[in-house]
Amino acid sequence: MTDRIRDFLRARRDMGQDEGPVMVLDLDVVRDNFTAFARALPDTRVFYAVKANPAPEVLRLLAEMGSCFDTASVVEVEMALASGATADRISFGNTIKKERCIGRALKLGVRLFAVDCEAEVEKISRAADAAGIEAGEVQVFCRILCDGAGAEWPLSRKFGCVPEMAVDVLEHACRQGLHAYGVSFHVGSQQGNIEAWDGALASASTIFRECADRGIALSMVNLGGGFPTKYLKAVPGVESYGDAIFRALTKHFGNQLPETIIEPGRGMVGNAGMIEAEVILVSKKSDAEDEIRWVYLDIGKFGGLAETMDESIRYAIRTEHDEDRMSPCVLAGPTCDSADVLYEKVPYPLPVSLSIGDKVLIEGAGAYTTTYAAVAFNGFPPLQQYVI
Amino acid sequence: MTDRIRDFLRARRDMGQDEGPVMVLDLDVVRDNFTAFARALPDTRVFYAVKANPAPEVLRLLAEMGSCFDTASVVEVEMALASGATADRISFGNTIKKERCIGRALKLGVRLFAVDCEAEVEKISRAADAAGIEAGEVQVFCRILCDGAGAEWPLSRKFGCVPEMAVDVLEHACRQGLHAYGVSFHVGSQQGNIEAWDGALASASTIFRECADRGIALSMVNLGGGFPTKYLKAVPGVESYGDAIFRALTKHFGNQLPETIIEPGRGMVGNAGMIEAEVILVSKKSDAEDEIRWVYLDIGKFGGLAETMDESIRYAIRTEHDEDRMSPCVLAGPTCDSADVLYEKVPYPLPVSLSIGDKVLIEGAGAYTTTYAAVAFNGFPPLQQYVI
Numbered sequence: 001m002t003d004r005i006r007d008f009l010r011a012r013r014d015m016g017q018d019e020g021p022v023m024v025l026d027l028d029v030v031r032d033n034f035t036a037f038a039r040a041l042p043d044t045r046v047f048y049a050v051k052a053n054p055a056p057e058v059l060r061l062l063a064e065m066g067s068c069f070d071t072a073s074v075v076e077v078e079m080a081l082a083s084g085a086t087a088d089r090i091s092f093g094n095t096i097k098k099e100r101c102i103g104r105a106l107k108l109g110v111r112l113f114a115v116d117c118e119a120e121v122e123k124i125s126r127a128a129d130a131a132g133i134e135a136g137e138v139q140v141f142c143r144i145l146c147d148g149a150g151a152e153w154p155l156s157r158k159f160g161c162v163p164e165m166a167v168d169v170l171e172h173a174c175r176q177g178l179h180a181y182g183v184s185f186h187v188g189s190q191q192g193n194i195e196a197w198d199g200a201l202a203s204a205s206t207i208f209r210e211c212a213d214r215g216i217a218l219s220m221v222n223l224g225g226g227f228p229t230k231y232l233k234a235v236p237g238v239e240s241y242g243d244a245i246f247r248a249l250t251k252h253f254g255n256q257l258p259e260t261i262i263e264p265g266r267g268m269v270g271n272a273g274m275i276e277a278e279v280i281l282v283s284k285k286s287d288a289e290d291e292i293r294w295v296y297l298d299i300g301k302f303g304g305l306a307e308t309m310d311e312s313i314r315y316a317i318r319t320e321h322d323e324d325r326m327s328p329c330v331l332a333g334p335t336c337d338s339a340d341v342l343y344e345k346v347p348y349p350l351p352v353s354l355s356i357g358d359k360v361l362i363e364g365a366g367a368y369t370t371t372y373a374a375v376a377f378n379g380f381p382p383l384q385q386y387v388i
Numbered sequence: 389m390t391d392r393i394r395d396f397l398r399a400r401r402d403m404g405q406d407e408g409p410v411m412v413l414d415l416d417v418v419r420d421n422f423t424a425f426a427r428a429l430p431d432t433r434v435f436y437a438v439k440a441n442p443a444p445e446v447l448r449l450l451a452e453m454g455s456c457f458d459t460a461s462v463v464e465v466e467m468a469l470a471s472g473a474t475a476d477r478i479s480f481g482n483t484i485k486k487e488r489c490i491g492r493a494l495k496l497g498v499r500l501f502a503v504d505c506e507a508e509v510e511k512i513s514r515a516a517d518a519a520g521i522e523a524g525e526v527q528v529f530c531r532i533l534c535d536g537a538g539a540e541w542p543l544s545r546k547f548g549c550v551p552e553m554a555v556d557v558l559e560h561a562c563r564q565g566l567h568a569y570g571v572s573f574h575v576g577s578q579q580g581n582i583e584a585w586d587g588a589l590a591s592a593s594t595i596f597r598e599c600a601d602r603g604i605a606l607s608m609v610n611l612g613g614g615f616p617t618k619y620l621k622a623v624p625g626v627e628s629y630g631d632a633i634f635r636a637l638t639k640h641f642g643n644q645l646p647e648t649i650i651e652p653g654r655g656m657v658g659n660a661g662m663i664e665a666e667v668i669l670v671s672k673k674s675d676a677e678d679e680i681r682w683v684y685l686d687i688g689k690f691g692g693l694a695e696t697m698d699e700s701i702r703y704a705i706r707t708e709h710d711e712d713r714m715s716p717c718v719l720a721g722p723t724c725d726s727a728d729v730l731y732e733k734v735p736y737p738l739p740v741s742l743s744i745g746d747k748v749l750i751e752g753a754g755a756y757t758t759t760y761a762a763v764a765f766n767g768f769p770p771l772q773q774y775v776i
Contacts, residue, residue: 158729159726281483285550336437356487371765375763376442376463377439379438380461381463382763
């Protein structure tokens with residue numbers, strides 16, 4: 001909680017405009033986070049993962065500070081451009097792209113693309129050809145699979161290929177005349193282990209050597225995201241990640257360090273945002289002595305808290321009664337969907353005095369909330385955001 | 389697939405407007421479904437569950453046909469009214485309501501409310517008082533827990549209380565001067581067992597008796613939803629449900645049958661809608677002989693197929709190559725979110741010849757798709773819908 005957010009919420013309530021849940025994001029925190037990343041990894045270019053929070057104010061601030069942008073779609077490319085970033089600061093980081101979307105991104109000036117298979121390389125090659133763009137100007141990097149151990153929102157095998165295949169994919173890009181630029185990986189979102197980059201960097205250096213053996217000089221390693229934000233548990237500072245990554249880079253690449261980029265999303269905006277929600281109901285399912293309380297909020301899984309899926313992300317929730325005795329409760333959202341339950345397998349401790357109408361503050365909600373919200377589920381509007 | 393949907397999709401493609409996934413809903417199917425429900429349960433009032441698909445065209449058709457409406461929020465109440473239904477045909481079926489939302493619904497004329505605890509009864513009582521509405525005009529029914537066995541999208545314990553507690557809740561309503569009207573339950577969405585209503589009706593009849601012992605004459609049983617739509621497996625026809633429910637009613641209530649209402653959502657619109665999507669990528673993660681294919685569509689968990697959560701709802705997917713040999717694949721959506729995978733634990737058989745750019749048809753997609761879609765996740769727009 002920052003003073004600015006506190007003041008904003010107070011003013012909103014005083015004006016009687018506090019109907020419905022709201023997310024408030026403090027740009028000062030984003031500014032501090034960017035500065036911390038730039039200091040912790042001074043030789044690494046920062047590509048902010050736009051999907052984490054594409055608010056125009058956030059993108060504008062980061063563009064002014066010199067950030068680059070990792071985008072997932074043409075719409076995100078356009079948002080990054082609209083924020084003032086030039087196309088050479090934009091990466092199309094989604095490995096799953098329609099060929100016509102690649103074409104549009106190329107026309108918008110984007111020259112940096114992620115791939116994880118030969119078919120995607122061919123789409124880029126054809127799209128460049130169709131757009132009349134010299135293939136050699138288009139840089140591609142190949143994403144490799146990574147086990148994601150230690151991450152709270154671990155990645156599936158959805159993105160990336162095995163390292164051995166990456167060599168073939170990059171060679172294929174080379175044969176198509178594209179610039180085989182490097183390797184990317186993602187150690188898993190909300191990664192608590194600062195050493196998690198070591199194994200993937202070992203794979204990356206092997207790919208660099210094998211490509212060199214085939215006459216292909218790779219030059220870039222995309223270290224991905226994974227930098228955590230603080231939810232309930234303390235997380236290591238970004239400087240610890242910087243130190244550990246630099247050690248791993250030196251270990252695996254010696255004195256031939258590659259160019260590097262990082263793609264923080266959650267780590268850039270997570271702790272900058274806070275959701276204020278309201279308790280709609282507190283009830284029990286029976287009169288049994290040991291029956292657990294159910295607490296229902298006016299925000300749930302479909303209103304912005306999608307990352308509570310499988311109870312993965314456990315937000316810190318503050319109330320005005322936190323000095324009181326706590327007792328565990330099941331926490332649920334407001335919709336008529338019975339899957340809209342936030343925490344049940346591991347009940348959430350909340351004050352026994354928490355009542356209907358009380359406000360609660362959900363911390364660390366600046367990333368992966370507003371855009372995840374359902375467009376109109378049960379008639380509820382999507383989560384409102386104020387950037388201050 | 390209906391001829392009308394086929395023609396619509398063909399025309400759309402011919403006009404070159406088939407960019408992005410689309411859901412097309414055929415009102416003729418909705419009309420047939422309503423007629424089937426009305427025939428299968430002739431003495432039961434149908435309250436369409438608006439949340440399943442609140443398209444104005446759907447609501448208008450059902451309003452004209454005489455349907456009532458089960459709503460989850462004030463916005464849904466307003467949509468039902470806008471469709472031409474009078475307020476006496478609207479139930480506020482969400483057990484989790486803000487007091488000010490109850491007040492708004494009362495002002496809009498709604499007099500039928502779900503509850504599952506005493507606190508909710510008190511909100512209704514206060515809201516009626518504040519609105520200057522005679523408490524005795526306001527009907528409340530108490531939802532009870534139900535085990536949901538046999539359902540493909542089983543319900544958690546989120547809604548309802550144990551039957552013993554329901555008697556107290558209804559008595560509490562009575563003491564507040566409200567009209568204690570009856571009992572509701574939900575046997576679980578996509579319920580394949582036509583006998584699933586039996587156990588809950590036994591509980592309901594016990595509550596009727598116990599309330600009668602306390603001088604409270606209940607008169608209504610809300611049989612909820614749960615009526616399935618056809619996905620991959622065949623489901624029993626609605627007339628089988630009607631017969632089984634009538635048998636169970638007679639068994640538990642003898643010749644003193646209560647008024648009944650049903651709340652079909654999926655059963656009313658599920659099979660009326662079909663999604664057309666596009667294959668963005670087909671790839672493998674390694675060159676290993678037994679490596680599974682990944683097929684990526686331009687729609688996924690955050691674009692409207694939220695009910696693939698935990699691989700619960702298994703849609704029937706048609707392609708233009710269905711005569712070909714099939715092989716299992718992992719099916720995933722287009723976003724940069726690794727949780728956006730539809731079927732992986734149980735891979736989905738698709739033709740080996742399925743290629744990038746091919747269209748696929750996802751059947752039974754008329755319910756719980758459009759409004760679940762994320763507002764802008766990864767920059768992708770929400771699922772478009774055409775009602776024909």
